[in-house]
Amino acid sequence: xxxxxxxxxxxxxxxxxxxxxxxxxxxxxxxxxxxxxxxxxxxxxxxxxxxxxxxxxxxxxxxxxxxxxxxxxxxxxxxxxxx
Numbered sequence: 574x575x576x577x578x579x580x581x582x583x584x585x586x587x588x589x590x591x592x593x594x595x596x597x598x599x600x601x602x603x604x605x606x607x608x609x610x611x612x613x614x615x616x617x618x619x620x621x622x623x624x625x626x627x628x629x630x631x632x633x634x635x636x637x638x639x640x641x642x643x644x645x646x647x648x649x650x651x652x653x654x655x656x
Contacts, residue, residue, distance in 0.1 A: 584620045587613050 574596050575585040586596070590613060595601045603609040616623040639645075646655055 584616050584623050587616045587623075591617065 575589050577588075578585050586600075589595055590600050590604065593601065603613055649655055
């Protein structure tokens with residue numbers, strides 16, 4: 574999602590965010606918090622650690638049980654339960 578390395582999954586997107594060239598407003602907003610801003614800077618400074626953290630988070634997300642049938646619903650508005 575960055576023009577420098579569009580076919581490689583790397584930390585260059587975070588460099589764009591720091592340079593106010595992020596793709597999404599929500600990513601730019603991360604810089605407004607000292608905590609999340611520091612995480613972005615750490616991602617840039619330590620790309621191998623970012624790769625490891627990202628891989629671990631994908632494994633965790635893969636373990637989330639998907640609700641099907643009557644056990645869940647697809648929300649028409651992500652912010653509230655259908656009804």
